[in-house]
Structures are given as C-alpha cells and as structure tokens.
Amino acid sequence: MAEATVSADGLTRREFLYYIWGASIAVLTLEFTGLLIWFMLPRFREGEFGGTFTLGMDVMPEVNEPPFNFPDGRFWLVNVNNSIEIGCERMWMAPGDGDILGAAAIYKVCTHLGCIYAWVDANNRFECPCHGSKYRLDGRRIEAPAPRNLDRFKLLALDENENVLAESEIGNDGSYETLQLPPNTAFLQIDTGDRKDGGSQALLSNFPKNCP
Amino acid sequence: MATFYEQVREMGVKQATIAKADEIVERVTAGLNTNDIRSALKGDEPRRPNPRLRPHADGFWFHIRPSFYHTEVTHIYPTFRLGWLSTFMFVWETITGIFLMIFYTPRPGTAYSDIWNILTNVPLGALMRDLHRLGAEVMVLVVALHMLRTFITGSYKVPRQFTWLTGMLLLVLTLVLSFSGYLLPWDQLAYWAVTVAVSAAEAAPPAEIVGKNINLLVRGAPTFGPGGLLRWYLLHVLVLPLLTGIFIFVHYYKVVLHGHSLPPGREQIGEDTAKRVPKTERTYFTPDIITSELMWTALASLLLVVGSLWFYSAPLESQANPLVTPLHVVAPWYLAWSQGWLKLADKVFIAFIFIPALAVAFFVMPYIEVGKSRRYADRRVGLSVAMLFIAFMLISNWMGSPEYRVESSPDQEVFQELLPQEGHSVILSVPYEDLEIGTFEPGQEVAGNPALTDALREFEAAMNRHSCNLESDQWRDDCKPITGNDGTVTQYANNFTKDAMPDAEAVLIVEPEQHDMKRITLQIQSESPEGPVSTNTLAFRHLDAGYEED
C-alpha cells in the first residue's frame, strides 16, 4: 500500500492523490461554469436591439432641432450645442453644464421606473407620461421624479468604408459625453449593448431658462 | 449537542469552529465526519459501527445505491459497465439537452434557423449540439449492448424477469427519445426520415377510423407541420425523459433488490446467490465504487468531448421542404432495420403485426423461458438464436440503406454520388481555389491540383460502376445486354449493376457564376436503345461555404 509522504499530519500518498483529484474537479467545475455562462449569455447581431445599428448621416437632426426617433434601437438621436442662440428653447447653457457640443444617442426608457417617455414638441422637451419626469433635449433632467439624467448609448462616427473615426467618451459624471462628429463622417453606429447611466446633476427646474 | 456559543466557551473559537465544521460535514454526508472521510480516502478499515453504511441507510442520494457490491461484478467483466454507462448517457443527454433548449423554439418557421443560430452565434454552441447528438447515438448503442450482455449472461432469468421487462421498456423509450429528437432540427433529413417512419401509422386497420386518427394524433395534422413538431418536442423534452427517469429508478431498484447477478460460472445452476455476499467478497461503495464511477465519468466525458470536437459533426441539411423529397432518404442507423423490412413486406404487416410481435416476444421471454442454468454451455440454443438474430438485424440494417433496392437511373446515381442534393459531396469538398474553371473528364489528371484530381478519380470510379462499354475501347466493363420478352434489348448490365449506361461520356464543367461563386455542372451523355440521351445536374459552390469540413 501507499507509503506515508512527508507531512505533518500523516497524509498518505493515496489520500493526497484524492485531494489532487478533488482540486482538479473543482477547477474543472469552475471552468465549466465560466464556459456555460459564456454559452448562455445572449448575443445580438447588427440590427437587433442589444447589438449595433448603423445609420446614414442623413438621419442626423440639425443643431438643437427636435430629436430623430429610432424605435428599433430604442433611442433618440440628438444634435446639441448649448452655446448658441438657435434652438435655445430646447437647449441652453445652465449651471453645471459646461460646454455641451455634438451628437448623442439617448435611451428611450425613463430613468425613473422604466416607462417610455415622449418628445413633446409644444413644450420643447422630453416628458414621461407615467410620473411626469421631464428632460431637456440632451437628456438632462428638468423635473423630478427623474433620479438622474437620461441614459446614453455609445456612439461611433464611421467614414464611408465603415472605419471608426471617433467614439463617445465617458465624462466626469460617468455617462457618455456628446460626440463631435468629424467632417468626413458618413455613418453613425450606435451600440445598444453598451449603455451608461446618465449623471445626476441638479434639476434644471431650479434655474431660470436663459433663452432671450 | 451543545450550542456553538457554549462550545466556544468550553474550548475556544478555533476548536469550536473545527468541531462545528465537522458536525456539518457529518450532517451533509448523512453519517461521515471528516475523519471517516479521510480514513476512507486512505484506504483504512472503517471503525465500528461502520459509518460508511449510514449514507445508504439514512441519506437520500445514496439510498438506492447498494452499500457494497459482490467483488466479482465490479470488474470490467461481466458487466462492461454498460448499465452504469446507460444511466450516465441519460444524465449526459439531459444536461446537454437542457442547455440546447435555451436557444431552440419548436416552430417550423424558426426551428431550423435556431439551429443555425446555435452554430453561428452561440459560443460553443456547435460543441454542445455535437455532444448531444453524439451522446444520443452512443446511448442507443450502449443500451443495446447492455441488453445483449444481459441476455448472454442469462441475467434475465428468475428472479429478475421484471428487471428485464423494465429494461426492454427503457430500450424502447431510448429509441423513441432518439427518434423524437431527430425531428427537431427540421431539416430535410429530419423531416423525411420521421415522415417515412411514422407513415405506417396511417395504415393502422381499419384505416379510415383508427389509422387516420392515430396519424392525426401523432402528426398533429395529416402531414408534419407546426402541430407535429410541437407534439414531438413535448415528447422529447418532457414526457419521454420523465418516463425514462422513472423506469430507470424502477429498473435499478430491482437490480439492487435482487442483488446484481453474478458471472454465470459463479453460481450453482438454478441458484441465485447474488444477495448473500460473504464479507470477504464485498467491495464497499465508499470509497471503492465511488472512485471507480468517478473515474469512468472522467473517461466517458473525455471520450465524448474528444469525439465531438475532432471526429463527429452533427449533420444539418437544407431546411425541411414538405413538397420535395430528396433522393436516398434514410432512417437513422438504429432504425434502418425497420426501413429494410418495409421494403420487403406490407407496411401494415410490419408495423402492426411483425414488430409488435417481436416486441412482445422480447418482453415476455424471461417469463416463458424454461432453462434454469445461466452457464454458457447450457445455453447453446439461446446464444445461437441471439447471434442469428443479431446477424438478421445487421442485414436488415443494410437493407434499409439506399444501396438496397433504391436505385434510380444510372445517371442519377452518378450524380447522387458526386453532387447529391443533400449531404457530403465529393466535388464540393474540393477546396474552392482548386476548382479550376474549365471542363474536365473522369479520371483526368490536373497538374499541381491533387484535390481536384482525386475528385475526378472518384468521378471515374462512379462512372465505372454505372456504365459499360459497347463498342469503344475504354477500360470499362463490357455491356451485357438484357433482352425483353420480344427479344429487343431493354437495358445493359455491367459487373456492378443491372442498369448501366452504354458508352457513356461524362464531363465536369466549372464556370464562374458570381465573383465569389462557381457553377458546377455534371453532364452525362450515353446511348440508349431509343437514341443518344443527355442529362445534367447543377450545383453552386461559394467561396465561404466550407464544404471541406463536411
């Protein structure tokens, strides 16, 4: 039978081999669980919500104009500039803003409890029918009960050969910043699998609007 | 037992924690504390009273497992581990099946594309599918071998007749499980194989009342469609696994109740000593049987994984088309015998008399058999009958293949061998770059292109099998004329087939179709009694299609 290997508590070789086996089973189980999770996580193709959508530049709205609605991707496309007068009823410089310039893809789901908010043209803002959350064109919250600004998807600018020219970066508030589109942008790509929560800045209803 | 707090006060935190852990281990294992486990791992004799028996007496998971086996049944002979392997395969299929269910919906419009989704968009999806399908075929084989072993060792005799009966039931359930799963990919292979097998149901006499309604129950409609797919899916994932699981328990319970049968030479004739196991001939479950079973689990898993990754690929043909039946529809190999019989006799006789009679004979055999001895020498008749039956089944299996009696015209046979509508194709497996644009003859050597040359050689071999030589000096067999009653020649034969094309000329033409796709035409021209005849078949080969791996 087995000789006792040198060990303080009298571990025999046979017992030791069992423990090695047990360890290998444990590691295998870990690997298997990891592979299983990889197997089970759903993947989305281009054109499916959860995947990427590639749109031509013709859908880009003019600066500070009402947003472009893309229901399949569950997002609004906005083009904002808070430093100019045009469209200031929809987008303006407010305390805590900084310079906001460029495009963003805003998730259509309200950050309060998950309803789909609407763009209300007459009031020049997003309004949620469930509990009255209101947001500015760029998604910053105007009125409670919105707990944070609207969430955004990653936006990429592509040239005509679909090479990436620029992509959204994460700002100080943890959300995607607006993306300034390079001049030779031919396509916009929105990755609906990559979403960042909106930041929590002070409600805009606390401040007067500064549209002359 | 003292509470944890009291124990801490008594012996300090460290000791109390160790004692508590030990207590938990003993509770979880239903009777073994850490020292008992260690002593088992070391191979020491157990302490008295033997704690290793308690998980079997008191625990749930070990309750049905015997606390010891007779040492003689723990070796490879006589069981070859086939019963254990059958159960392992059932668990294997259940687990891989459940994972596949995550990505499959049983609806004709989506089932096929779900399979492609598993292959193209699910990480390790192809592996999971291959594991499941390979596992199914292995399970059928293992269950059949287990039945053969049980017959040969006479283990079905008194008192184990009911065990055999439940085993036969499990065999039937395994076959139906495999067959119901066969339909689910909803490709041409699945659809037509199952249609053919089930079509006998419609003829159940009296056909207008019973047959028609049995057919509607089985297919959910006069032919397979959404209703049929859903019914067979429910059978496959719910009803049949449940029944199989239940009967596995019944079957195994009976095995343990009577004691696993010993090798025939070990017992007196007519006696069954499996239950009275002397202490010197016991192999205890803990640790020896557990170690064995764990090792076999590891080996079987390894073999199945290696087999699925390198040797086996689950087939997938074109989407099921209820209006087009491809040539050479074939039942899966474990049912090919029935297809063979259906070529010989009337389907009502086969499906409702012959096969049921066989099944009944198998089920009741232990109850009507008279011999008491399990020894091989005393069972020459039975063993000979078994061997003859196996030979008969193997021949029936061959008869189920298209080679028997399903020959189309010789040119179609050549096309089917080289450019079939479905399945592996000699020509399409040639790598895309090696399919040079041009016209090629059978057996032609293409310089610097061994893949194409090999394919052309197979082309030549196929032409040889199906054509013959009337006048020209080619290397084929001479045509042997077959004359009709009025003396005119009706067809020609060669040494291979009764229907051979005389003086057939064939070419393979490869042309560009699109920038990354080629068009392949096979053309055969031969002389028929009515004059020259020319047929061709067409296929397309895309750069990415990946036929080299099929």
Next chain:
Amino acid sequence: MQIKVVIGTIAFMLVMVILGVAALFEPARLGETTDAFVGRQVEKGAVLFHENCAECHGAEGKAIDCVDFAGEEKSCVGLPLNHAPLLCGEPSQRLQQVGWQSSKANYVSQTVAAGRPGTLMPTWSQDFGGPMEDYQVDQVTAFVLNWGEDPELCGEEAIVEAVDWPDSWEDLPQGDAANGPGLYQINGCAGCHGDPDNPGSAAVGPHLGNIGNVAATRVPGISAEQYIYESILNPNAFIVPECPSGPCAEPSVMRADYGFVLSEQDMADLIAYYLTLTSAP
C-alpha cells in the same frame, strides 16, 4: 485503486485543457460558420434564381440574353439586377430614386416577396399567394445582393463615368434607327413599355407604338427628338397623365440611370428608332 485516482485526475485535466483550447478557437469558428451559412444561402439562391428569375432577368441578372423554358431566345422583360445603381451603396441610387426608407436587402426581398402589381413582376412569397417560403425569398435576396459585393461592380475602379450629355439632341451623333429594336430589348424597355408592335402590351409606362407622332405634339415648343431625348435621360422631365394602370406615378418610376448605361450613339439610335414608330392605334 490509486491508479484509478490518477487516471481520473488526468482525464478531468485533459477535459479542462481541451475545453479551454476549444474556447480559444471559438470566436474564429463562429465567424467561419456564419460565413459558411451566408455562402450556402447564396448558393441556394442561385438555384432558385435560375429556375424562376433568369427567364426575365437574364442568367447574369443583366436583363440580356433571356431564354425561355424551351431554350428559345426571348426579350428580357425584367429590369437588370446585376446593376450598379441598384446594388452599390447603402442606400443605392435606385433606392433614393424611389424614396425607399429601409435597407437595400429589404427592398430586394420585399420586391421578390410581393412582386410589383401592375407590372410583369409576379408575387413570389407564399404570404401573397406565390410559391416560395420565407427562407427561399431570403435565399434569392442573398444571391442578388451578392452581385453587389463584386468589387468590379461597386468597387472604386467600377465607377462609371457618366457621359456629359449635351443639352440639345442635335449635338448627338447621327442616329441609326436599325439599331433601335436591339437597344430596346437590351435596355429593358419592354418590361414597362411592352412591345411597340402590340398596342395592349405595355404594363407600366405608356405604349410607344405611336411615339413618333405623339412626341412632336406632347409639349409645345419642344421638338419630337428633344422630347424623346429628355424623356429617356430624365424620366421626371415630362410625366404623361395616363399610364396603362391609371395615372402615371409622380415622381416617375422609370429608371433614371440611362445616362450611365447608354452611349451617345445608343441614344441617337434610339431617338431615330422612336421616330419611326408611327402606327396610330
């Protein structure tokens, strides 16, 4: 007993390693299998195309060399599909012309599935009474779109230099009416305008049997030749009020890319040919 422990350990470790290796190769395998699937769809689409579509659209999809089931030559009544204005770019020129809001793939598959009522393009999908199932429509669509992947069709070298068309027809070369019937067939005119000798045969556009007479009087101040010239080059120049199936569509559904496919000589020949079509109904 120990040997079983060792064997068991080795077997499990091998399984671990093998699964790990398989996982490493998996992304590449997924890509290859996806490509294989798409390739096979195109292959099956080719079979369907040749069985159903080549008769009208031509074996190469260029609306030339059409052959009927008996093998006899016939005029191609379908529009060219293997054609840069239809297949190149997203959206392609043809999609912009008809104002299609969705993708090129959807345009092709929708046209195959639903056909074009009022034209000779039948419905193919079983959803609309045709013979094909959804997956077969997808396969034909994949085949047609695959022409658009050809770098020679849509690549940089393939940009067709448009002829710099003069404003007046008089600056075109001398036209030869004898080339007219051939050009009429090759360029798919019959698909919408029918057979000039057969008054009832036009399905979409006005019948041209009497265009030689009508052209001169259609628009005051514009000669017959100039009218014909501009109508071919820019279908929206003069939209006729009446078409065979009702008022003519505005904007016009006539192809606007003849400026890319005709040469100056072709244009002159066509004008000369049309002037000879003077059989009043």
